[in-house]
Amino acid sequence: MCYSTRATKKAEQLELHFNVKRLLGKQEPEGDLVHYHANxxxxxxxxxxxxxxPNNITPAMWGIMPSKNNGADYKEYFKNYTTFGGLNAKSEKLFDHFIYRWSWExxxxxxxxxxxxxPHTTPTKVKGKPFKxxxxxxxxxxxxxxxAGIYTTTADGWNTFTILTKPATPLFEKIHNDKKRRPVIINDGDIDSWLLEGNGEDEVQQMIEDDMWDSEFETYPITKDLYSRTVDSNREDIIEQMEYEEVEIEF
Structure with a gap:
């Protein structure tokens, strides 16, 4: 599942790349929303x-909430709603889940x-435990x-979102070999279609199934500091490549 991302491009760069403009709402951001490791x-x-x-970028909180709730109460909400923390949504449930079915359209x-x-789980255990x-x-x-995501607007005007996932394709299955999932990644040429009003289930499902190919991606192991609760992982060098003798993957 996708619980950690990296988003270091400032709003000005995103505006230029996607030909959009900033739109600020209830959640006015502090700073540029630059995350070397967004946990x-x-x-x-x-x-x-x-x-x-669709001609704007706007700040939204990662962790989808029902529209009847108040976004300002997110800490209390997520104490009781623990399933994936609202961070991921299985695309297989997109059209019938009690929250998702109101957002997909x-x-x-x-x-x-x-x-x-x-995360990758190696075949070699360390001290009798799985080595991730x-x-x-x-x-x-x-x-x-x-x-690809869906979002809600809460009763107090917060936008909250979740990232869609699907069964792993071959590259992702090698890496995410425990849960065997991957995020849905919309092709550049399908962005306008993904955001188009009026698409039905068939059109949305087709874009999910025919999303970005594995061949478009590069992947490599990094420091286990990413998982540490005592080390700051929100740092620029967190993505430097590391070598582990326990990792036995052929690409």
Missing amino acids: GWSHPLMWVIPQES HKRCIIPVDGFFE VPFYFKRKDGDPINL
Whole structure:
């Protein structure tokens, strides 16, 4: 599942790349919303391109909430709602889940990121326990990754979003070999269609199934500091490549 991302492009860069403009709402961001490691469990604000206003980027909180709730109460809400922390949504449940079914039609979004992190479980155990290594995924061409999401607008006007996931394709299955999932990543040429009002289930499902190919991505292992609770992982060098003798993957 996708619980950690990297989003270091400032609003001005995203405006230029996607031909959009900033639109600030109830959640006025502090700073540029630059995250070297955006840990979803801390529910950070991130830029999204919303279906309701596809010519804009706007801040939204990572962790979807029902529209009847108040976004300002997110800490209390997520104490009781622990399933994935609202961070990911299985695309297989998109059309019938009690929250998602109200968003898939009119509240789809793009979450632009530099890359994201996925865990790999090695066949070799260390001290009798599974040895997990974080891998970083990025596009080979360096362009932003168009994560597919849905969002809600809460009763007090907060936008909250979740990242859609699907069964792992071959590259992702090698890395995320435990859960065997991957985020849905919209092709550059399908962004306008993903955000288009009026698409039905068939059109949305087709874009999910035919999303960005594995061949577009580069991935490699990084420091286990990403998982540390005592070390600051929100730092620029967190994506430097590391070598682990326990990792036995052929690409």
